[in-house]
Amino acid sequence: MLELIAMWIIGVGLAFDLFGCIGLVRLPDVYNRAQAATKCVTLGTCMILMGVAIRAFGDPNWSMAVKAILCAAFVLLTSPVAAHAVCRGAYISGVKLWEGSVEDSFVERGEEIRREQAIEGSGDREKTETA
Amino acid sequence: MSLFIQISLAVLTLSSAMCLYRVGRGPTAPDRTVAIDILGTLVVGFCCLMAWRTGRDYYITIAIAWALISFIGTLALAKYLEGRSYDA
Numbered sequence: 001m002l003e004l005i006a007m008w009i010i011g012v013g014l015a016f017d018l019f020g021c022i023g024l025v026r027l028p029d030v031y032n033r034a035q036a037a038t039k040c041v042t043l044g045t046c047m048i049l050m051g052v053a054i055r056a057f058g059d060p061n062w063s064m065a066v067k068a069i070l071c072a073a074f075v076l077l078t079s080p081v082a083a084h085a086v087c088r089g090a091y092i093s094g095v096k097l098w099e100g101s102v103e104d105s106f107v108e109r110g111e112e113i114r115r116e117q118a119i120e121g122s123g124d125r126e127k128t129e130t131a
Numbered sequence: 132m133s134l135f136i137q138i139s140l141a142v143l144t145l146s147s148a149m150c151l152y153r154v155g156r157g158p159t160a161p162d163r164t165v166a167i168d169i170l171g172t173l174v175v176g177f178c179c180l181m182a183w184r185t186g187r188d189y190y191i192t193i194a195i196a197w198a199l200i201s202f203i204g205t206l207a208l209a210k211y212l213e214g215r216s217y218d219a
Contacts (some may be wrong), residue, residue, distance in 0.1 A: 021169070
């Protein structure tokens with residue numbers, strides 16, 4: 001019974017993984033791809049881990065179950081942080097939005113960060129020149 | 132049972148192939164970085180299915196280590212994209 005539940009959960013997780021990767025291939029720019037793929041694949045992998053944990057609880061194989069839950073919590077915490085950092089880096093490095101995008105709320109803050117970086121960069125150059 | 136695991140591994144392999152397509156094709160560097168991050172998360176799921184198949188729990192230890200290394204690598208690539216030095 002527990003094994004059947006675990007197989008259902010893993011099947012749904014695999015569907016999420018597959019659709020997330022289809023989104024990674026089909027969508028038009030970096031930001032769309034990152035949001036589709038990150039959300040779907042994070043949830044899908046967490047569901048696979050939960051399925052393995054449920055099956056290990058029924059087995060019972062306690063160390064495997066606890067490690068699987070730990071790994072699911074870790075993936076759930078770190079994957080959105082990594083995707084956010086990559087998208088921020090993409091924006092600051094100057095990747096354009098898709099021409100069909102309707103709003104860009106990060107314009108002012110992005111300009112501010114770029115100006116700060118330009119000032120820091122010139123400061124570094126002066127330092128190396130005086131040294 | 133065994134068939135279920137084999138089909139699951141095939142689906143994950145197909146997803147990984149799509150990620151590799153984006154790594155090779157992606158027009159900009161952030162595209163490739165996102166695809167590599169997603170590939171790392173898929174490998175975690177792959178390791179868990181191998182743990183189910185073989186019944187050995189060290190595969191999940193490998194999955195935890197892989198998730199950690201993948202996270203740190205993606206953060207380093209993101210800081211590189213942002214144009215700052217690694218210690219700032």
